[in-house]
Amino acid sequence: MKRSLAGRIWPNATAAVLALVFAFPVYWMFATAFKPTQDILSEDPVWFPLHGTFSHFVTAVDAPNFWRLAGNSVLVTVVAVGLSLLIGLCGSFAIARMRFKGRKGILLTFMVAQMAPWEVMVISIYMIVRDADLLNSLLPLTFFYMLMVLPFTLLTLRGYVAAVPKELEESAMVDGCSRRQAFVKVVLPLLAPGLMATSLFGFITAWNEFPLVLVLNKEPGAGTLPLWLSQFQTQFGNDWGATMAAASLFALPILVLFLFLQRKAVGGLTSGAVKG
Structure with a gap:
């Protein structure tokens, strides 16, 4: 028996919401790592950094004993x-x-x-x-x-x-x-x-x-x-x-x-x- 349209939509919608909830912190971590400092400290959150920087990664790898x-x-x-x-x-x-x-x-x-x-x-x-x-x-x-x-x-x-x-x-x-x-x-x-x-x-x-x-x-x-x-x-x-x-x-x-x-x-x- 074929499932109704609602029966097919709600599992996919639930999975999509859960995927978004779990993936967003990971995205925000990586996005913040590439943001310039002024975008990180801005009162309005910058969701998609347009001008990325690698300076934060340089600071991290230059930290004592990293390698x-x-x-x-x-x-x-x-x-x-x-x-x-x-x-x-x-x-x-x-x-x-x-x-x-x-x-x-x-x-x-x-x-x-x-x-x-x-x-x-x-x-x-x-x-x-x-x-x-x-x-x-x-x-x-x-x-x-x-x-x-x-x-x-x-x-x-x-x-x-x-x-x-x-x-x-x-x-x-x-x-x-x-x-x-x-x-x-x-x-x-x-x-x-x-x-x-x-x-x-x-x-x-x-x-x-x-x-x-x-x-x-x-x-x-x-x-x-x-x-x-x-x-x-x-x-x-x-x-x-x-x-x-x-x-x-x-x-x-x-x-x-x-x-x-x-x-x-x-x-x-x-x-x-x-x-x-």
Whole structure:
């Protein structure tokens, strides 16, 4: 039965309104970053800057330790996500394909870990890192960021691995492949959407993490960009153009990665949630 005209219009209209509500703050941040200072401080808001400027971005990147902290963020995030994908891929394959004692308990443990708020464990983590004499080091950040995204990675990839028919692996092994070759050549290519979905989630989680780095890495050159961004306005006062430029630079990698992976990432999240 065909839906009425009103039944077709209101869902699209609702989606358009919600998209506008969520997209406007992002637009305003980027627009303010390009506005001259007089337009930012004008009593009448300038919705569409006609004469843009890059001076605010120059101020942001010339701030102390920007490039070093940007490198720290990239290094910690990429290594943490890479390790979580590697461990999660091996663990999800074992849980989905093998039957062993304690399997359900392991799944339950990962589900509880996924729901646990990391903020309540910051004090315990600080004491562990302090006793190991690793404060102001990137190694603890990388390790704990990996632990943050690992439960979601494993649970999502488990659904994807379970959705791949065992017969495909068995056929490859009959044709002469080893178990490892069958996994790499047959199963792994089919997991690409799930890998993209989990890597996107992991990147966003590790890139945006703030409480842990605030406690563990207090030296100026040992932190990451979230810590730099939180201190930026303190250094530059009411320079809203530079502040918005700094926020834009911080958000840009996530926006680019999401736009590049959005279709396969959304499909990966949906399939991983309903299969297995």
